[in-house]
Amino acid sequence: MALDLVIRDVKAGYGEVQALHGVSLELRQGETVALLGTNGNGKSTLMKCVMGLVRPTAGEIVLNIDGVRHDLVRLSTEEIVGMGVAMVPEGRRLFPRLTVEENLLLGAFRSAARGSIKRNLEFCYGLFPVLRDRRRQLAGSMSGGQQQMVAIARALMSEPKLLLVDEPSVGLAPILVAHMIDAIRDLKQGYGLTVLMAEQNLHQAIRIADRGYIIVHGEIVFHGRSAAELEQNELVKTYYLGT
Numbered sequence: 327m328a329l330d331l332v333i334r335d336v337k338a339g340y341g342e343v344q345a346l347h348g349v350s351l352e353l354r355q356g357e358t359v360a361l362l363g364t365n366g367n368g369k370s371t372l373m374k375c376v377m378g379l380v381r382p383t384a385g386e387i388v389l390n391i392d393g394v395r396h397d398l399v400r401l402s403t404e405e406i407v408g409m410g411v412a413m414v415p416e417g418r419r420l421f422p423r424l425t426v427e428e429n430l431l432l433g434a435f436r437s438a439a440r441g442s443i444k445r446n447l448e449f450c451y452g453l454f455p456v457l458r459d460r461r462r463q464l465a466g467s468m469s470g471g472q473q474q475m476v477a478i479a480r481a482l483m484s485e486p487k488l489l490l491v492d493e494p495s496v497g498l499a500p501i502l503v504a505h506m507i508d509a510i511r512d513l514k515q516g517y518g519l520t521v522l523m524a525e526q527n528l529h530q531a532i533r534i535a536d537r538g539y540i541i542v543h544g545e546i547v548f549h550g551r552s553a554a555e556l557e558q559n560e561l562v563k564t565y566y567l568g569t
Contacts, residue, residue: 336385345371347544358521360531360538368544369524378403412486416493418477422466433483450479471502495527
């Protein structure tokens, strides 16, 4: 499958508050692209726009699949998921009173994934073995790191081709952050995913990102065409490295 995502001049917000001021970025097949920025700069809003959870007031979001153009601004979230787009939301957003496996099964509601539930469960349990051991445990009783594993695995149950990951490091200890970032890297390499990752942990993000964008106050202020370009940028040194 050939896939690319084009976001052009997107403006969006909540009521009178505008969060995005003409954001443009592109994502190509097989890439991991980092969207870097501190809290409150519009990363999550952009992710929600791609998923149809927030409607832009201007601009376009186009997903090209095998040469067919899909205008995501005009589609429902269900239709977007149906095309193979999944999101791991900030804060996990699990169903705490359901078991781990019940949460995973809810991720398989996309029609294209229903025939592969058993295979996909095995894939997720292979990726995160602790989830197999705790598959009957209530999701709300798990640690933050384990809940993040459930959130990623739930998204994978829909057999996505494009995975949006919103702030995977939030609330996790450093060693767990590294594990989550490594898992996302392994997914890209082994599962053929294209990944857009919103993250404020620069040091972890650039370990796996092919390239990335820096967003400040709802605007893209820098496009680094490699991890090295990102790390050497003056904005990065100011915001992240304290120099």
